Amino acid sequence: MHTFLRQPLLGLLLSLLLAPGLALGAGAEAPATGEPGEAAAPLQLCLSEFAPFNASGLSEGGPLGRIAVQAFARAGIRAELRFMPWARVIKEAEAAQCLIAGLWRNEARDQLYAYAGPYYQVELGYFTLKSLPRPAEPLSRAQASRICVQRGAYLPAALQEHQSLLQMNLDLSGCLRMLATGRVDTAFGARAAGQHYLDSAAGRDLGGSIAWRGPALELKDHMLAIRKTHPQREALIQAFNRGLAQLRADGSYQRLLSAGGLSGP
Structure with missing residues (x-):
């Protein structure tokens, strides 16, 4: 009696496991529905x-x-x-x-x-030598202030209007190096990024001569x-x-x- 019932039951379970759309293991994927998170790739x-x-x-x-x-x-x-x-x-x-x-x-x-x-929210603004003041606002050609900015980086309107004052470098750390050697008067960038470099082993030699000059020129979300x-x-x-x-x-x-x-x- 028990053997007779067990065979049909086993067949039913196998047919359910092999039916289309049922997961057979942890690696099986659900059909795509267009909802984010369901794709196999992250x-x-x-x-x-x-x-x-x-x-x-x-x-x-x-x-x-x-x-x-x-x-x-x-x-x-x-x-x-x-x-x-x-x-x-x-x-x-x-x-x-x-x-x-x-x-x-x-x-x-x-x-x-x-x-x-x-x-x-990121603070953007100026770094200068500690012996120099923060650039006056608004900027003008009469100041003849040389400002280093990262190539391709976001520029506030105050800097976009004075392209002739800008000198480009690959990154903010390069701008800070230019500032330390007197090749520019000001470096523009993110406060946290500049301070991170000045506090690092690579930039620690500059920390005694360069400072952030607040307040921020702009805050960017x-x-x-x-x-x-x-x-x-x-x-x-x-x-x-x-x-x-x-x-x-x-x-x-x-x-x-x-x-x-x-x-x-």
């Missing part, structure tokens, strides 16, 4: 080296990189950071191959991108940017903002900033 977040905010040499990509990844994780989306030169970040994002984990808005960018966040043509734009924006709100609410956001040496609001 969501790509493109960014460039920008210590102490983001850097491939920092733990988990740096504090702002960790915040971006964890905000998506709270919404059930697996994301990963991809570090690359800034020109390639823009190229990949414009092709909707990735999201930009940290973009500062301007009129031209607003034509191309939609945004989530902000998830940090650090946004997650997504191409307006991206097919999952609205869903991804909502997911990120929802996850970011959760990180803020339970204190994780502030802990991530503090662990990376950044101050928060």
Whole structure:
């Protein structure tokens, strides 16, 4: 009696396991529905080296990189950071191959991108030799002030109007070196980034002669940017903002900033 019942039951169980649409193991994938987070590959977040905010040499990509990844994780989306030169970040994002984990808005960018966040605010302004005053405002050619800026970096209107005063360098650390040797009068950049370099082993020899000159010339919101043509734009924006709100609410956001040496609001 028991043997007779067991055979049909075993056949029924096998037929259910082999039916289309039922998962057969941990590696099986659900059919795509267009919802973010369901794709097998992780969501790509493109960014460039920008210590102490983001850097491939920092733990988990740096504090702002960790915040971006964890905000998506709270919404059930697996994301990963991809570090690359800034020109390639823009190229990949414009092709909707990735999201930009940290973009500062301007009129031209607003034509191309939609945004989530902000998830940090960056102070932009001047570094000078401690023996020199902060540049007077508004700038004028009469001052003949030589200002070093990073090539391709965001420039406030106050600097865009005086291109003849600007000298380019590959990065802010190079500008600080130019400042220390008297090749420029001022270096423009992010306060935290400049101070991070001055406090590092590479820039410690400059720390005694260079200082940040507040107040900030401009405060820029650090946004997650997504191409307006991206097919999952609205869903991804909502997911990120929802996850970011959760990180803020339970204190994780502030802990991530503090662990990376950044101050928060």
